[in-house]
Amino acid sequence: MAIDKGQFTDVTAVAKALQPSYPVYCVRPEVLAGSAKRFISQFPGTVLYAVKCNPHPLVLNALYQGGLRHFDTASLAEIAQISDAYSDAHTYFMHPVKGRAVIKSAFKVYGVRHFVVDHIDELNKVVEEVGASGNTIIVRVNTPPADDALYHLAAKFGAGPGEAAELMKAAAGRGASVGLAFHVGSQCRSPEAYGTALDILGDVIRKAGVEPACIDVGGGFPAAYGDRPVPALDTFMAAIRDGLKRLKLSPTVEIFSEPGRALVAHGCSLLTQVQLRKDDRLYINDGIYGSLSEMSQVAIRLPARLIRLAGPVSDKLGEFVLNGPTCDSLDVLPGTFALPEDVREGDWIEIDQVGAYSNALATRFNGFYPETFVQVFDAPPALAVA
Template identity: 25%
Template sequence: MTQLTEPVYYHQGELQMESSQIRTLAGKMATPFYCYSEARLLGNVRRCKDAFESRGIQIHYAMKANSTLHILRLIAEQGLGVDLVSGGEMQRALAAGFPASRMIFSGVGKSRAELNAAIEAGVGRLEGNQTESSQFNVESAEELALLAELAEQQNARVSVALRVNPDVSVNTHKNITTGQKGNKFGIDMERVCELCQHYADHSHLAIEGLAMHIGSQICDTEPYRAAIGKMMALVDQLAQEGVEITRLDLGGGFGISYGQGDALDFETIAEVIAAETERFHGTVIVEPGRSLVADTGILVSRINYVKAAEPRSFVILDAGMNDLMRPALYQAVHPIVTVNEAANGTAQEYDIVGPICESTDTFARSYPLSGDLQAGDLVAFLCAGAYCSVMNSTYNSRTIIPEVMVSGSEAKVIRQPVNQQTLMAFEQDMPAL
């Protein structure tokens, strides 16, 4: 059975988040919906700051993990920077209160329009009061050339970090490795010196940093040690060629436990990073995403049917793969619990599925749940605060589901559902081209 801890726990047989009863929330709004704990989010940010900032390491939240405005505002209020991977994320970050001076623009395929908008907004600008924690993480020679052209057109001088592909193997799902040869991300280490020399005297670009991101959901420190070692060697090589690197952006990817126990806590990885960069005299940056928000959220769903079948019965939920994509995309398994606490007894194994007309709409197979499950019962997927709501889609013409934030015994909707009536309005009276 899944062991529950704060902020999600059973009280008198009912699942709660902080002091709010999940069944009560489900009685006030349609399922499925996402529900987050404000206390856990703020606690995670505090622990992250205690680990990294105490060692002089800057933190930029990787907002691709969860970009709901209310969550972004809470994180911005704690003084963190933000890591972006699209122009849309920049718009959200600005709306949430992140200044351009605390934005890092990453991403392998930034468009001309996105780069122009970011330069105009002030991302990476070296004029005025711009701090050294804002930059463009450039992933190719072609992108660097385009950024130089656009910065010159806007008469701006911008700070650049070259994202390096350190070719380090990590023990994670193949779909979330980003730092090995064959991945689309980053620049081969052999080309970095060439690019730094080519742009050494450029009037509108300043290559001041090196960046890396080796993957996601990494629970071992050794890949970080290996990758940072390669980055430090590259810093030394560049110094010998007269190129000074003043910033190292070491990415994120710190793994959390999805019920299996393995995780990489902030204090452990911060200690490793501090030790491996001890002789580096510039700014060190990390970009945690999942590790800040994953365990703050749950997905609440209602059972539509318990379908008798062989070799196992199906629990068919009202949540589908369009609401929670990770199992279909990464074969991820989220811990699943019933909202009413089952009495001690033998658990029965079920295949937990959704209503989408796809065989991949399967959350778990042979999953043990206790109690006499019936249609109408509520279940909750744990650790659903990262890479879940941001992947919502309307496949099968389904509603984009709402999100709720809990603070103690109070709860409020932080994202309204987006239903088909709203979406169809965008398809009416379309103008001619």
């Protein structure tokens, strides 16, 4: 497991104390706990944190301190991690495709009672392994993804509305409680997408003639990256509330959501070091095979600032390309970063808003692996500027 070097007032204190030649994740527990409290207070139901987004214990502990007790888990390893860490936590098996042995272990060892399916064979598999009575089968419906989402998550999973209605009837006929779920896509900036998806769920419910036990509006809630402004969180909540009203559900129906990025993106930054400068190209000790792989896949521009412990720093900025540490020529971050024009070897660069899909996606390619985590208590650069 990753190294915990302790707690620091701010990121500059980290650089002074550790003089790190290795990447350092700077986790801000107060920001994470605040994000959890804010989301829980606004969402009209139960909030499940999507563990895949960032499963590091420091992150999970901060969210737990913020009041989170429910977790969207997609594997037995995630279920075990949450169950072993928090005795009062609830885990939900939200992956639509699961191995038989994994289903049985999740049920018998960890007490999981919610299972997502999107195909009749998966429904049969779950019922054959753990039975139907006492379990909730959540049918994932394929709904239109938001046009401006970073990732469209409907291509791989989700049953069409007609098939979903048949799955609801089949699950209910076998004695299971039945729910419905959807996902509008990651980093969705369209509150209306949730209302559209909920209207589709209304059609599924009417076709099935089955009262759902729960409705899961999924994830996709966005983080406010600097170059991609997003609507306020309460705008999304209003769209969800309006969509739920149109469904005319019983008051006993549980409402779930699965935020990930919106909870953790601002809660962690990355301290990297410049190891070489070639004109406007900087070679740093982390890259797309480590903490920053998402930047190579989607158009996210992360803020960055220079940290130098001794000597003045130029007020004039230049645009620099950041190169990762591996020997692969693909290990180059897209776009450029605005940094002082006199940036040099030995300087540190703090890259902000890396709480989501950073350490969770890091590889050990070429022997480089970011694994040092500390806690800091200053404001994230992006929020401090805002």
